[in-house]
Amino acid sequence: MSLFEHLKLIEDPRSHINLDHDLVDIIFLVLAAIASGCDGWQAIEEFGNENLSWLRKHRDFDKGIPTRHSIARIIKVIDNEILLLTLFRWANSLREASSKPLIAIDGKTLRGAVNQHGAKNALHLVSAFDTEQGIVLYQQDTQTKGNEIATVQALLHMLDIKDAVVTFDALHCQRETLQQIIKAKGDYIVQVKGNQPLLRQAIEMQFQPHWDNDGVDILSVEADDKGHGRKERRTTFQIPAKLPQALAKKWPSAKSLIAVERQRTLKGVTTINTDYYLSSLPLDIELAAKAVRQHWHIENQQHWVLDVTFREDCSRIGDRENAKKMALFRRIVLNLLEQHPLKASKPTKIRKA
Numbered sequence: 001m002s003l004f005e006h007l008k009l010i011e012d013p014r015s016h017i018n019l020d021h022d023l024v025d026i027i028f029l030v031l032a033a034i035a036s037g038c039d040g041w042q043a044i045e046e047f048g049n050e051n052l053s054w055l056r057k058h059r060d061f062d063k064g065i066p067t068r069h070s071i072a073r074i075i076k077v078i079d080n081e082i083l084l085l086t087l088f089r090w091a092n093s094l095r096e097a098s099s100k101p102l103i104a105i106d107g108k109t110l111r112g113a114v115n116q117h118g119a120k121n122a123l124h125l126v127s128a129f130d131t132e133q134g135i136v137l138y139q140q141d142t143q144t145k146g147n148e149i150a151t152v153q154a155l156l157h158m159l160d161i162k163d164a165v166v167t168f169d170a171l172h173c174q175r176e177t178l179q180q181i182i183k184a185k186g187d188y189i190v191q192v193k194g195n196q197p198l199l200r201q202a203i204e205m206q207f208q209p210h211w212d213n214d215g216v217d218i219l220s221v222e223a224d225d226k227g228h229g230r231k232e233r234r235t236t237f238q239i240p241a242k243l244p245q246a247l248a249k250k251w252p253s254a255k256s257l258i259a260v261e262r263q264r265t266l267k268g269v270t271t272i273n274t275d276y277y278l279s280s281l282p283l284d285i286e287l288a289a290k291a292v293r294q295h296w297h298i299e300n301q302q303h304w305v306l307d308v309t310f311r312e313d314c315s316r317i318g319d320r321e322n323a324k325k326m327a328l329f330r331r332i333v334l335n336l337l338e339q340h341p342l343k344a345s346k347p348t349k350i351r352k353a
Helices: 003-007 022-037 041-050 068-077 080-093 143-157 175-183 199-211 245-250 285-295 297-308 320-339 346-352
Strands: 103-112 123-131 135-142 165-168 186-190 220-228 229-240 258-267 269-279
Touching: 003 022, 003 080, 003 297, 022 041, 022 320, 068 320, 080 135, 103 143, 103 285, 103 297, 103 346, 123 143, 123 229, 123 297, 123 320, 135 143, 135 320, 143 175, 165 285, 175 186, 186 199, 186 285, 199 229, 199 245, 199 258, 199 269, 220 285, 229 285, 258 285, 258 320, 285 297, 297 320, 320 346
Parallel strands: 103 165, 165 186
Antiparallel strands: 103 123, 123 135, 186 269, 220 229, 229 258, 258 269
């Protein structure tokens, strides 16, 4: 199905006496404008008026381009969940199937998008990101960052994670979350920090005999990285999970433990730190190293791009519903930029658009 065929499935909630502008026309206008670098209602209106002849090659736009206030009102009345499902269903239909998808899940706060109650209610979104293809798979909003655990568990119900490896930061080292992934026939790698102190201690103790032997007796793989005056050597280790009985009962799906040692040199100063992970994967050091490394693609390929290229953190859309919808449009456009065959950066693609 084409984009327009998907958009036609969205029910128009407006009264029949207030239908001067077609709903599909307006959604297409907003997507096209954002893909061309617009970041607010006024810019979208100006884009529409300047490119009306091109827009009419694809849609009727019988009554021309509405004012920015009308655009905002039309977008606001669309049911957010229906718009979310429709656009991601279309975007994911363009995605190539992968035999073992690596899906990173993480949250991002839109610091500029606040409602009348102030900055403490800044919009917080949780996204699922295919790190292999650079595609946003789904997003879910949460009232505050503190509600992210429940939001992630709700988001997992919306995703097809069968045969995928889902990666999380330490916040989501939660028994219920990991059981949900296993029930859906997926796998997980989750960082373990101080929020699970007994588990963290047990993992460190399991690795300690190997550290005493310089780690030469276990599976490992090294990788070097340079950039911004920094050098990093990253060594990933993996061992079978042999947790104490009480912890094995609490984390029954754990099959392996992962440690990642990072040796960084910046301005002549070298630091070493080690992070630990719990995983349902059997021993496969190459896959483990790749999944841990690519988890951070959600930061530098999604969050960073949204802030630098789309200036998301500078958005001042105060209405919460419209802030959620604009965030959705940005992520759909980000997917389109990633999938476009032109060999160029995303800012270059936006300029060409």
